[in-house]
Amino acid sequence: MQNQSPTQNCSSRKSHPPLLDFDNNMRSVLSTLTHGPIPDQAWSQATLPFSYGGLGLRSASRFASAAFISSCHSTRLLSPETIPSSLLTQDFTFPGEVTALDLLTDLLGEQPDQPSQIACQRLLDQQQFNHLKSQLDIRNQVRFLAVSGSLETSSWLKAVPLSSMGLAMLGHEYNTSIRLWLGIPTITMSPPLVCPCSATMDQFGDHACTYVCHEVPTGYNDIMP
């Protein structure tokens, strides 16, 4: 393989700096969008696909080995045109392929049955989803299961923001919705806001959003400030 792509080259090392830089830059952009730091658990959720309650901001460093193995497999299928027949043996592997498979096996805890990227990606997503769920407290588990319940739940994230059709959100609405989606506190005022019922507004806005209290000011529970 004379003309390897950057992704193919990256996969044979566990912490390739450009891939980590890419991930960190994505996290930084999300942080700018939500006006605050992104905690590790929230970032882990954000890197999942919509169907798992994420924002689809896939981690380049996490998926590099799967992409590389898939690329090797696809290239091998074209082997008569791309690989000299002298090298074409049953045990032939591309440079870095064994290392990439070891990395992926480490990540998954087992060797993947199928070398396709989609199959490996699904396994990685499922593993990350289960791991994240097991790390969350009860409140956040409920939230996480709610946002990952069905594809329709994330429809608002995929809507084209057309004001004329009522599909555009204001900046603070989008910001707050993302924070609620990822379980990042929405209220960090000091001193904390107090509801007319005298209850203190909690940092996730549960008191205002759950309709338990009927004294929350009108419109306040449409979207938190």
Ligand SMILES: [Zn+2]
């Ligand atoms: Zn209240």
